[in-house]
Amino acid sequence: MLLSALEKLPSLRGAEERVRFLIRARTLRAPSPYPHSVLQEIRREAGLRHARTFALTEHACASGLLAVEVAGMLLEEEGDPEALALILTGEKALTRETQFVPGVGTTGEATAAVLVAASGTRDRVRGFATRTVSTGHPKMVMTPEAARAFRGMYADVLTEVIGEAVDAAGRTMDEIALVLPHNVNRVAWTKLADRLGTRTERVLLDNVPRTGHCFGADPFVNYVTACELGRLRPGDHYLMVAVGLGACFAAMVVEH
Known part of the structure; x- marks a missing residue:
C-alpha cells in the first residue's frame, strides 16, 4: 500500500x-x-x-x-x-x-x-495549530469514561484549534474555500460547520461513504479528491483537519 x-x-x-x-x-x-x-x-x-x-x-x-x-x-x-x-x-x-x-x-x-x-510554488502551508488534551486513557480503545470526556471536549477544542490555525494564516473562515476533514461521519461535520460559521457545502464529505475514516490519511486523500473534482483553484486557501483519539487536535491552512 x-x-x-x-x-x-x-x-x-x-x-x-x-x-x-x-x-x-x-x-x-x-x-x-x-x-x-x-x-x-x-x-x-x-x-x-x-x-x-x-x-x-x-x-x-x-x-x-x-x-x-x-x-x-x-x-x-x-x-x-x-x-x-x-x-x-x-x-x-x-x-x-x-x-x-x-x-x-x-x-x-x-x-x-x-x-x-522548505519553499516552492506549490501548495504552501500558511498556518498550523495543534493541541493535546488528556482523557486519562491514551489507548486505541478508550474506556467509557474516557470516551465521554472525549465527546464532551471534541467540538469546543476542535473549534478553538481551527480558529488558531486560521488566525495564524491571517485569514477568516469566510476566506477558507474548502475544508478537508477527517472522515469520521457526516453528522459531526454538519454540526461543526454550523459552529464555525461556514456552509456544509464547503466541507468535502464525498469520501465519508466511499472510504470511511482512513486514519491519518484522510485530509490528504480528500485533497486528491478535491483536485480531481476541480474544487480548488490557484490562490484558494483550504483547511485540513484531523483528530486523534487520546486526544490530539490539529488544523492546517494551506494556499493552493
Missing part, C-alpha cells in the same frame, strides 16, 4: 536523492512485529538512500498533519534548498478494534504520500 502511494507521486521521480527525511505518520503504534521495519523496506525499495527514517505515532490520526509541520522545521534546519522530506501515512485495519470507532464511524484502508520542501 505504501509503495503504491509513492508510485502515484510523480514529483518524486528523479528526486529520490534529494529526500533527506522519510517519515511515517502512524495512528497505530506497532503495525508490524519487532524488529521488522516496513519503513526501512520502503527506503530500500524506493531508492531513498540519503533519507533518515523515523515514525510519528503519539498524535494518532492527527500525526499526518503534525508530520508536515515537523518536516518543514527539519528542512529549514537542514539549510539545503534542494532537500525534501517524504511523509507516508495510513494503515491497514487488521483487527476488530481498528475497523470501527464505536458510536463514531467505520474505518477504511488507504495510504497517502506527501512530498514536502
